[in-house]
Amino acid sequence: MAASRTGTATYLRNRRRVLTQARADGLTHCPGYVGHPCGRELDWDTPLLPNSAEADHIVPPKFGGTDNIDNLTPLCRACNVTKGDGTRVPIEAPTAEDFPVTRDWFAG
Numbered sequence: 001m002a003a004s005r006t007g008t009a010t011y012l013r014n015r016r017r018v019l020t021q022a023r024a025d026g027l028t029h030c031p032g033y034v035g036h037p038c039g040r041e042l043d044w045d046t047p048l049l050p051n052s053a054e055a056d057h058i059v060p061p062k063f064g065g066t067d068n069i070d071n072l073t074p075l076c077r078a079c080n081v082t083k084g085d086g087t088r089v090p091i092e093a094p095t096a097e098d099f100p101v102t103r104d105w106f107a108g
Protein backbone atom coordinates (compact mmCIF):
# COMPACT_ATOMS: atom_id res chain seq x y z
CA MET A 1 0.00 0.00 0.00
CA ALA A 2 1.36 3.38 -0.99
CA ALA A 3 2.06 5.83 1.75
CA SER A 4 -0.19 8.84 2.00
CA ARG A 5 1.38 11.82 0.31
CA THR A 6 -0.69 14.36 2.14
CA GLY A 7 1.45 14.14 5.24
CA THR A 8 4.90 14.41 3.72
CA ALA A 9 7.39 16.88 5.11
CA THR A 10 7.41 18.65 1.76
CA TYR A 11 3.65 19.06 1.78
CA LEU A 12 3.55 20.25 5.36
CA ARG A 13 6.30 22.80 4.74
CA ASN A 14 4.78 24.08 1.52
CA ARG A 15 1.27 24.07 2.95
CA ARG A 16 2.43 26.48 5.62
CA ARG A 17 4.22 28.65 3.06
CA VAL A 18 1.20 28.77 0.75
CA LEU A 19 -1.16 29.70 3.54
CA THR A 20 1.22 32.25 5.04
CA GLN A 21 1.70 33.83 1.63
CA ALA A 22 -2.02 33.90 0.85
CA ARG A 23 -2.77 35.48 4.19
CA ALA A 24 -0.01 38.06 3.67
CA ASP A 25 -1.47 38.81 0.25
CA GLY A 26 -4.72 39.72 1.93
CA LEU A 27 -6.82 36.71 0.99
CA THR A 28 -9.78 36.66 3.33
CA HIS A 29 -12.34 34.46 1.61
CA CYS A 30 -12.16 31.05 0.00
CA PRO A 31 -11.75 31.40 -3.76
CA GLY A 32 -13.41 28.04 -4.37
CA TYR A 33 -12.32 25.92 -7.32
CA VAL A 34 -13.30 25.35 -10.92
CA GLY A 35 -17.06 25.03 -11.16
CA HIS A 36 -17.48 25.56 -7.45
CA PRO A 37 -17.34 29.20 -6.33
CA CYS A 38 -17.27 29.57 -2.57
CA GLY A 39 -16.64 32.89 -0.79
CA ARG A 40 -16.65 31.48 2.74
CA GLU A 41 -14.59 33.65 5.09
CA LEU A 42 -11.42 31.79 5.93
CA ASP A 43 -10.28 30.97 9.45
CA TRP A 44 -6.48 30.88 9.32
CA ASP A 45 -5.89 29.83 12.90
CA THR A 46 -8.39 27.14 13.77
CA PRO A 47 -8.06 23.72 12.12
CA LEU A 48 -10.86 21.37 11.14
CA LEU A 49 -13.63 23.94 10.83
CA PRO A 50 -15.61 24.09 7.58
CA ASN A 51 -13.96 27.44 6.88
CA SER A 52 -10.47 26.51 8.06
CA ALA A 53 -7.87 27.47 5.47
CA GLU A 54 -6.19 24.45 3.92
CA ALA A 55 -3.73 23.95 1.08
CA ASP A 56 -5.39 21.99 -1.70
CA HIS A 57 -3.52 20.04 -4.35
CA ILE A 58 -4.50 21.64 -7.68
CA VAL A 59 -3.58 18.39 -9.42
CA PRO A 60 -4.33 15.54 -7.03
CA PRO A 61 -1.31 13.44 -6.03
CA LYS A 62 -2.93 10.33 -7.46
CA PHE A 63 -2.85 12.00 -10.86
CA GLY A 64 0.77 12.93 -10.54
CA GLY A 65 0.39 16.24 -8.71
CA THR A 66 3.32 17.22 -6.56
CA ASP A 67 3.63 18.81 -3.14
CA ASN A 68 5.38 21.78 -4.69
CA ILE A 69 4.08 25.25 -3.95
CA ASP A 70 2.94 25.72 -7.53
CA ASN A 71 0.55 22.80 -7.11
CA LEU A 72 -0.96 24.04 -3.87
CA THR A 73 -3.69 26.63 -3.49
CA PRO A 74 -5.58 27.94 -0.47
CA LEU A 75 -9.07 26.54 -0.09
CA CYS A 76 -11.49 26.24 2.81
CA ARG A 77 -11.81 22.84 4.40
CA ALA A 78 -15.39 22.44 3.19
CA CYS A 79 -14.27 22.94 -0.41
CA ASN A 80 -11.27 20.69 0.06
CA VAL A 81 -13.40 17.88 1.46
CA THR A 82 -16.06 18.30 -1.22
CA LYS A 83 -13.50 18.38 -3.98
CA GLY A 84 -11.75 15.35 -2.57
CA ASP A 85 -9.06 13.92 -4.83
CA GLY A 86 -10.86 14.89 -8.01
CA THR A 87 -12.29 11.46 -8.63
CA ARG A 88 -15.66 12.14 -7.08
CA VAL A 89 -18.11 12.97 -9.83
CA PRO A 90 -21.38 14.75 -9.30
CA ILE A 91 -24.28 12.41 -8.79
CA GLU A 92 -26.49 12.56 -11.83
CA ALA A 93 -30.22 12.31 -11.53
CA PRO A 94 -31.53 8.94 -12.73
CA THR A 95 -33.16 9.03 -16.11
CA ALA A 96 -36.84 8.32 -16.47
CA GLU A 97 -36.10 4.98 -18.12
CA ASP A 98 -34.77 3.75 -14.82
CA PHE A 99 -38.21 3.92 -13.29
CA PRO A 100 -41.69 2.73 -14.23
CA VAL A 101 -43.43 5.57 -15.95
CA THR A 102 -46.92 4.35 -15.21
CA ARG A 103 -48.41 3.34 -11.91
CA ASP A 104 -49.55 -0.07 -13.18
CA TRP A 105 -46.92 -1.81 -11.10
CA PHE A 106 -48.36 -0.19 -8.02
CA ALA A 107 -52.03 -1.09 -8.58
CA GLY A 108 -51.90 -4.41 -6.78
Ligand SMILES: [Zn+2]
Pocket residue numbers: 030031032038039040075076077078079080
Ligand atom coordinates in the same frame (compact mmCIF):
# COMPACT_ATOMS: atom_id res chain seq x y z
ZN1 LIG B 1 -14.49 27.18 0.06
